Amino acid sequence: MNIKTGPVSRFCLRLSLVALGTLTAFATRAEENIFFSSLPLVASVSRLPQQLSETPASVTIIDQEMIRASGMRTVEDLLRLVPGFQVTSHNQDPANVVYHGLNTGLSGDEYGSRVQVLVDGRSQYSPLFKSGVNWNLLPVALENIERIEVIRGSNTVSYGSNAFMGVVNIITMDPALTKGWQVSANHGNNGIRDEMVRWGESIGDANVRLTYRSLQDDGFQRASYDDWKTATYSPDNRQSQLFDLRVDLPLSERDDLQLTGTFARDLSQFGRPVPTTSDPLRNLEQSSTALGVQWRRVLSTTDELRLRYNYTEDWAYGRYWRQQNITTVSGASAPVRFSYDPGGRSMLHEAELEHRLSLSASTRAVWGLGAKFTEVTSYGQFSTSGWRERFAYRGFGNLEYRPFQSLLLNAGASLEHDSVVGWMFDPRLSVSYHVLPGHTVRFGMSRAHRNPSLYETSGRFERRDSVTGLLDIAYLAQGVEPERIDMVEVGYLAELKHYRASLDVRLFSERVPNYIQILPLPLPASTPDQQDSMTTRQNASLNYATYIYGRADGAANLEKVRIKGYEYQLQWRPFETTRLIYGNALITIEADFTDSSRVADDFSNVPKIANQTRDSAPAHSQSAMLIQKLPFDVTASVMYFRASPMRWRRNGEPIQASERFDWRLGKSFHIGGARGELAYTVQMANESQEGRQWLRIADKVHWLTLRLSY
Template identity: 30%
Template sequence: MPILLRTSTAPSLTCIPLLLTAIGLASPARAASPSEADHLGDLPVVLSATRLAQVQSDAPGAVSIIDRAMISASGARNLNELFRLVPGFQVGMHTGNKPLVGYHGLSDEAPRRMLVQVDGRSVYSPYFTAGVEWNQIGVDIDDIERIEVFRGSNSATYGSNAFLGVANIITRAPAETLGTRVRYRAGDGGVNDIGLRVGRQLGDVAMRLSVARNFDHGFAGLNDWRKTELATLHTQWAADSDNSIEFQAGWTHSNLGTGKEDNPTDPERRSQTTTSFGLIHWHHAPAPGEELSVSYYHQEENGRDNFDLLVPVTSRQSGLPFAVQLPLRFDYDFHVIRDDLEVQRITTLAPSLRAVVGAGMRVDRITAPLRFNTSDSIRNAVNHAFGTLEWRASPRWLFNVGAMIEDNSLTGRSFAPRASANYHVSDSQTWRISVNRSHRNPVAFEQKSSMIFSTSAPVSTPIGTLPAGTPISQTFRPSPGVRAERITTYELGYRAELRPLHASLDARVFLEQARDLIEMNIEPSTIGLLRRNNNRYFANSGEADIRGLELAATWRPATDTWLQLNHTELRIDGPTISAADAARRPSGWVEYTAPRHSTTLFGAWRFAPRWQISAAKHWIGFMSWYQDADHKVPMYRQLDVRLAHRLPPALARGELAITASNIDGPEETYAPGTSVWGSRVFGSLSLEL
């Protein structure tokens, strides 16, 4: 069966002509595919760079692959941890249940400049300030086949959210996970995880049901415990040799500890988030090099975090001649509905010419009264059309051009082009040059936020009664003039596949010019009893020039034995601004938002028929998550080690493993003194029945 590629985007009836046009433009030419099998050989094929199946040396940018063997050997419990294994990424923990993942800096406590997909379903959440809610991705780590990471901007293929990179999480086909598998994991920090997977083949239908629960206590001294539960159903029906239909459904529920001890407006409490989705994907492949696919998914997300407090206000704070206790309702509840439809056509126009075209439409409806100061839903519709043309001009030269047009109801129309040329010096060495323009549309919160806290009941005072609903304080005001961010990327790449040595080398030098970056600024408030001097709003006040070098060298003589070295040199230059401006806006500190030097050494060794040892060592330079220079995270080192034993078949089919994470000492990955991540040791047992 052909490899499926599913991507996301979005609905409004105005986009239906685009869908029909995309199908018509890619008429079912039956030209035979060029001798691609000879060209690809036994090299890994990636799907995420252009939506066409390509070897890494043909992609218009650098692509890293984390396969199933690497995921297992890493000992990772959570998806975010795996991005430590990719050059150029920054991974931190704001608290024990709030992961942070960024690429090339420009991040804060809610990184939002990278797109993450699961089987083509976008898990980018353009609702509030965060781009990816890592606790709500809704895929069990044991069900992942591989993760493809496109290192760099790629709006030409995936739209506005692919501003600094794209991660496509591809799960295993249900037919490859038949039988029953159970997993149990326990250890330090209250780690207590269980998982169950059941796979069945019913005629032409393969199906997999996975359920899991992960629990831990978080960091010592913080109310940041986490319990995440999920259930997913994945089915594939091979209707005939040309057609297949895939259905997925999932549910994820997270209970998280949040708040701070002795904080009058942010007390310790529990928050809850529930995400559910259903996806259907039809794939039609009538001939080699010819594919038509249609996908649709519906997703709902509900958040529950509300509480009542009596907040003491002094006369100095309010300007009134007396102190008062104000009853306030803190209601951060939200409800989000997303509908997403996309059609895509891959065709072979000539023996040396391939194309992919498509269009889609997405609608998000967001209800969050406190965040937007309205009980009405905020609606955001995005329509898009895209196309990519790949021309193999000769055995040495490969050219790729692509573009996407988006129409966003919040920000209007945008255009994202890309062009690249790959020169194959030999069968084992390739040079690549590419340039692209990408953008990131503001999320609804960045443009329409209006957070005003009001009294939840009448308040008697010496000068009269304050009625319920009296505005007390404003913390965010709307920013209707916010525009899309822009980034132009220039890249020179080199890739060597030294197959006789079982080795590969990938190098990339780049310049990324980001303009109109959306930043949080502050000003005095004009609304409410408490006149604050730090009311927040968003503006296109930032810019950055990001330049650097990424190296990835791998020696892999066997699937379960390898040594991989990643190194990144990164420099970020921000605008030249005055000290007064620097105190008001963060763009003067963008240079600190990624470490200048970072190195990872990751290896595994199958030293006996049923034994494997693996280790990852990270050297990370100092950085700051969009904070001032006084809050830079110091450089740190991290060592993770895992020892695994495949059980003897006579005893049981399964694996027993022990993982020691961060065993070389506690580290601070977000801000000094706010959260300390210590060592953690846990064991796991998995059995296949």
């Protein structure tokens, strides 16, 4: 399917390029004393508060102004503004956020487990959702977010093995700044019905914030299946609710306590809207409950101690009956009817101690200890109702040393032991040199590991015919080791105050010598099956081998990958009322099998698997956002996204080159003592967009927003 470039999107692109090209001409006429804020402090990279020019990694910040002006309804959509990130929609498949590709889109990798996501320091990693992030259950409302700090590059030193490719750190507002009531609603086409109510108050010495948010829409409006085109309703409706409580309580002049509690629930619809035995219409219900406590003691103006504990319980249910034809040992085709439940339950206990300290006028450090205990049960992942357990312990530290004013060294490391895969040591070294005032060059290198999920290490998915009882093993874990990535990067950051602009450039080379793929593998003699959903067992084309015990998908470290390229982000304020954010990424992925003889598949499929890895990120992508404040308290914003072809799924058609154009117009007003805003947002204003699979299409959506604060 070809998506054509519309005249509106071409105009948007030309407008963005013209704006970029005229930066110098306009800015040189700006007066030097016009205010341009300094680069902000961030603590996400090393866990030490640092200027952006001194962090050991590249960071993109999405602030409140960008969040409001974007009109986005979900956090994952905002990450389209970050260079190098790819984002899918949430309906029919879990939303997936990846950095630099490396996502098979197959079972076991559908939640994206290589980017760590934090909300106020709490990891959104879930053992139930295959060590990934379920964005449908993200426990934060956009209205409560102060900023999002996105680390572009590995950071397992600070945040553990899920920070394999990057980190998304969501920081919410201080409850002391959200006192009073705020209500908002989105109503539009495609069933969009969103509501949010927030209340904040001081109770004694405590500052309290309580939030309720509800999201609802009809998902993709149409699809290219012939039987879907005549459907009278959408087969991927979604409804979600969130309750969020935060209490900040000062205990003394030096101590404070933070208490959090969240409950998120999502009900999504899957399947075809016409009768079918292989993909029936069904609901998937899921929820996440979390409780957290954090104690902080200020030891001095530079030193502090933090101790936190978090408990998270995830649950999902979506059992249904399915029928499909599979091949018996004799080669005959036979229908098999079986039940499938992708749900389950998991519990996660996590504790962490962190100590920041100043060792001298030129040296600062942070160190910490962490422990994590997880339990998960899922018949769909393990073919048993029993519980699987996992323990992990880690120590981490980062040292910042300034030998002289223009040179800064950052050295960090973490040592982690996992009860499933053993020990992992991850070092990082970064050197930042201030070449000139406002101009910094950074050289960095690091090694990181990713713990495979329990599904990858010990998963088993079997199907038994409800009539004959014959067994087919569709997935069997046969042993994997942690993925490893070796990264080298060169960064350049320019703070051009005279031009009211900043420029962040990153050149990178990332090597993964043992990338985990989900592949068809021969079953061992200890685990034979009686039928095979993967067609014939005895076939000369199957690597010239005979698989007498059958074949099944499984995880294996059988691919070596190299990712190289560059990305940059430009921010420019030519006037106080105008802001432009532009991002660009060029990514090349090389992938080859280390041992293709282990793959129990036709030779023609081996390069197909490698090609999916190479195509898992667009070779070229761009994003642009223009925010313009107009008279009469009106704010207009436009966003533009462009990506070259890529492939989300191995077995699907590639997603064609696409362009997306969004815009928003908002009017602020006052009624008595209340402040409000009325806004109109349009997404995909120029053309339809393909989903993770080419057969699902999203058309233009638009909605009105009303927000009141009092």
